[in-house]
Amino acid sequence: MALPDVLERIAAAARKAGRDPREIRLVAVTKGHTPEEIERAVLRFGDFPLGESRVQEALPKIEALPAARFHFIGPLQRNKARFMERFELVHSLDRVRVAEAIARRAARPVAVLVEVNVGREPQKHGVLPEDLPGVLDRLAELPLVVRGLMTVAPRGADPIRLRGVFAELSRLADRYNLPERSMGMSEDFELAVAEGATLVRIGRAIFDEL
Numbered sequence: 001m002a003l004p005d006v007l008e009r010i011a012a013a014a015r016k017a018g019r020d021p022r023e024i025r026l027v028a029v030t031k032g033h034t035p036e037e038i039e040r041a042v043l044r045f046g047d048f049p050l051g052e053s054r055v056q057e058a059l060p061k062i063e064a065l066p067a068a069r070f071h072f073i074g075p076l077q078r079n080k081a082r083f084m085e086r087f088e089l090v091h092s093l094d095r096v097r098v099a100e101a102i103a104r105r106a107a108r109p110v111a112v113l114v115e116v117n118v119g120r121e122p123q124k125h126g127v128l129p130e131d132l133p134g135v136l137d138r139l140a141e142l143p144l145v146v147r148g149l150m151t152v153a154p155r156g157a158d159p160i161r162l163r164g165v166f167a168e169l170s171r172l173a174d175r176y177n178l179p180e181r182s183m184g185m186s187e188d189f190e191l192a193v194a195e196g197a198t199l200v201r202i203g204r205a206i207f208d209e210l
């Protein structure tokens with residue numbers, strides 16, 4: 001599939017759910033791909049934000065594609081906090097200590113989403129839903145802009161369970177008055193759109209034809 005086909009599927013899923021397709025923005029996940037591949041598969045279709053999950057891999061691409069906007073979507077360590085101001089949005093904040101390190105290092109307030117482990121998978125990153133109020137209270141004291149929530153759904157789960165996870169993230173975002181919900185990947189983005197995603201992070205579906 002090429003990027004325009006993915007956009008078409010996002011729009012179709014939105015209309016089916018009675019949503020305005022413009023409420024959903026595509027983050028093209030570019031990990032594992034070179035700047036040339038990114039130009040060819042993503043940027044020639046428009047100025048889509050590019051999602052990267054490793055700082056080491058992202059930094060040379062940020063240099064190579066100076067006009068592009070990057071989002072950080074991967075596991076976040078405190079020793080990488082100083083690089084977060086290079087990203088337009090950090091999707092994967094899940095610890096107050098890391099947030100403090102980002103806030104201390106950045107020259108401007110960095111925009112972040114809090115990653116929530118909605119599926120309660122023990123090995124997974126993210127704040128547990130019951131810990132979210134406490135985390136949000138502490139983040140509110142820092143010079144960061146908390147825009148919303150993010151989740152990675154359990155891999156291989158059935159559609160009913162996936163919808164439940166996405167619906168729960170939307171409920172949490174509503175409860176705390178947060179506008180952005182980053183959820184849905186190549187395998188499950190249509191379900192995420194049906195349950196209120198505002199950002200979908202899609203890699204393989206865009207790059208599978210290169």
Ligand SMILES: *Cc1c(COP(=O)(O)O)cnc(C)c1O
Binds near residue numbers: 031053
């Ligand atoms: C890789 C990745 C994606 C994209 O996954 P695809 O299956 O390639 O669409 C989305 N979100 C996160 C956090 C990722 O690491």
